[in-house]
Amino acid sequence: MYLKRYAKSTIKAYLYWIASFIRFNPMRHPTTMGHNEVELFLAFLNSFSQPTKCCS
Numbered sequence: 001m002y003l004k005r006y007a008k009s010t011i012k013a014y015l016y017w018i019a020s021f022i023r024f025n026p027m028r029h030p031t032t033m034g035h036n037e038v039e040l041f042l043a044f045l046n047s048f049s050q051p052t053k054c055c056s
Helices: 008-023 035-046
Strands: none
Touching: 008 035
16 A cells, blocks of 8 residues: 555555454454455444434
């Protein structure tokens, strides 16, 4: 990411979410996981989201 000139804040955010994903899936290596683990993690994150109020 450094070689592709990503911003430091972007790299920091990516590393945070990668670490969160690994911790969510009992410290398993990402290469041993598949679509199911990704879907479970995204559903977990979605469970914390709050519905937004739409402007009328």
